[in-house]
Amino acid sequence: MNQGKVTVIGIGLIGGSLALCIKERTEYTVCGCDVSERSLELARASGVIDEGTTDLAEAVKDADYLFLAVPVGLISRLMAQLREMPLKPGCIISDVGSTKGEIVRHGRELSRVGVTFIGGHPMAGSHRSGVEAADPLLFENAYYILTPTPETSLVDMQRLSRLLQVATRAQLVIMDPDHHDRVVGAISHLPHVIAAGLVNQVGRYNEENEWFHRLAAGGFRDLTRIAASHPVMWRDILMSNRHTVLSLMDDWLKEMQRFRQAIEAGDAQEVEALFDRARRLREQLPDRKKGILLRPYECYVNVPDRPGMIGEVATLLGKNGINLSNIGVMENREEEVGVLRLSFRTEEDLTQAVAVLKQANYIVIE
Numbered sequence: 211m212n213q214g215k216v217t218v219i220g221i222g223l224i225g226g227s228l229a230l231c232i233k234e235r236t237e238y239t240v241c242g243c244d245v246s247e248r249s250l251e252l253a254r255a256s257g258v259i260d261e262g263t264t265d266l267a268e269a270v271k272d273a274d275y276l277f278l279a280v281p282v283g284l285i286s287r288l289m290a291q292l293r294e295m296p297l298k299p300g301c302i303i304s305d306v307g308s309t310k311g312e313i314v315r316h317g318r319e320l321s322r323v324g325v326t327f328i329g330g331h332p333m334a335g336s337h338r339s340g341v342e343a344a345d346p347l348l349f350e351n352a353y354y355i356l357t358p359t360p361e362t363s364l365v366d367m368q369r370l371s372r373l374l375q376v377a378t379r380a381q382l383v384i385m386d387p388d389h390h391d392r393v394v395g396a397i398s399h400l401p402h403v404i405a406a407g408l409v410n411q412v413g414r415y416n417e418e419n420e421w422f423h424r425l426a427a428g429g430f431r432d433l434t435r436i437a438a439s440h441p442v443m444w445r446d447i448l449m450s451n452r453h454t455v456l457s458l459m460d461d462w463l464k465e466m467q468r469f470r471q472a473i474e475a476g477d478a479q480e481v482e483a484l485f486d487r488a489r490r491l492r493e494q495l496p497d498r499k500k501g502i503l504l505r506p507y508e509c510y511v512n513v514p515d516r517p518g519m520i521g522e523v524a525t526l527l528g529k530n531g532i533n534l535s536n537i538g539v540m541e542n543r544e545e546e547v548g549v550l551r552l553s554f555r556t557e558e559d560l561t562q563a564v565a566v567l568k569q570a571n572y573i574v575i576e
């Protein structure tokens with residue numbers, strides 16, 4: 211039975227992979243929209259989409275879901291165009307952009323014309339681009355972040371979560387958009403700047419003497435792998451998240467100063483301590499493969515079906531220092547009540563969460 215129509219705008223690496231997931235694992239008709247005729251032709255020929263068009267108005271007509279998978283610098287402009295177009299009532303719009311604060315702020319304007327926008331960011335990708343690199347397994351078990359606002363209705367979150375869960379098999383996580391930008395800024399955006407800076411620095415030395423590149427082996431290659439990423443994509447990401455990245459860069463310079471001062475002072479003990487701390491922290495990084503096999507610690511919370519409930523629960527736990535690893539929206543059991551499934555990495559987090567939620571008068575089922 212045909213479930214309706216999903217339109218993906220921007221059939222590149224991420225849009226193409228998402229289109230493939232939806233086509234392979236659901237009964238939606240998948241329409242692709244791209245400025246490149248060649249990409250659409252390739253996508254059609256390789257079964258990534260059912261139909262394709264370069265005409266935005268035609269692509270979005272009658273769509274139940276729209277996914278914006280174009281470069282970050284174009285997402286807000288695309289949303290402004292969509293505001294002027296007739297969209298199907300109840301249509302849910304989401305995006306896959308690597309930054310969320312600025313995009314979600316523009317998305318709020320879409321809500322004013324009666325359409326729901328929920329920001330999204332699949333945390334999986336590669337340095338490749340284009341529909342040629344599309345892969346239906348790209349998002350499997352990866353984190354897929356959704357950034358609803360206090361106005362987002364539980365029913366809309368449920369609809370989007372259900373589609374993404376089935377199609378991508380990713381682990382959905384809910385986050386505040388600005389918090390997303392700080393976390394992803396620290397673990398992805400700043401590292402891209404550092405990697406590019408290091409490669410450029412050594413590149414300059416190499417112009418004088420080619421041994422710099424010849425000897426660049428293991429460590430240098432590992433650390434700078436991400437410097438091979440797409441320059442235009444990373445330009446857009448840094449421009450969109452510039453305030454957060456600037457503050458992260460200031461902290462990075464302080465971190466470098468710590469090393470610099472210890473080395474300058476000949477303080478061998480301090481140099482060793484800095485490396486020792488880094489080694490211990492590195493060892494504590496979660497092993498994603500192992501994490502996936504572990505059954506998460508879960509509980510279920512009844513919440514009234516009104517906008518902002520997901521954010522309220524997530525904020526309550528965050529304020530109490532409890533780390534949520536996943537939050538899922540379940541089917542409505544009664545008309546007025548929705549159910550959230552909360553997952554935690556440790557038993558301690560689960561126990562604390564249950565206590566905090568019960569104290570705030572939520573009905574919690576373990």
Ligand SMILES: NC(=O)C1=CN([C@@H]2O[C@H](COP(=O)(O)OP(=O)(O)OC[C@H]3O[C@@H](n4cnc5c(N)ncnc54)[C@H](O)[C@@H]3O)[C@@H](O)[C@H]2O)C=CC1
Pocket residue numbers: 219220221222223224225243244245246249279280281282284306307308309331332333334335336337338339340341443447
């Ligand atoms: N590449 C990665 O590793 C990841 C990228 N993202 C995000 O996904 C989005 C897309 O990135 P990729 O798929 O890597 O890029 P891509 O370059 O592979 O694909 C972008 C596609 O958008 C099309 N496009 C450009 N302007 C358009 C317009 N005005 N209308 C319709 N189509 C248009 C291009 O022709 C291209 O096919 C970006 O916002 C990026 O931040 C998110 C997670 C990972």
Ligand SMILES: O=C(O)C(=O)Cc1ccc(O)cc1
Pocket residue numbers: 307308332333334335336337397398436439
């Ligand atoms: O881990 C990284 O930084 C990557 O290179 C892959 C990637 C790139 C961009 C994203 O928005 C999410 C993941």
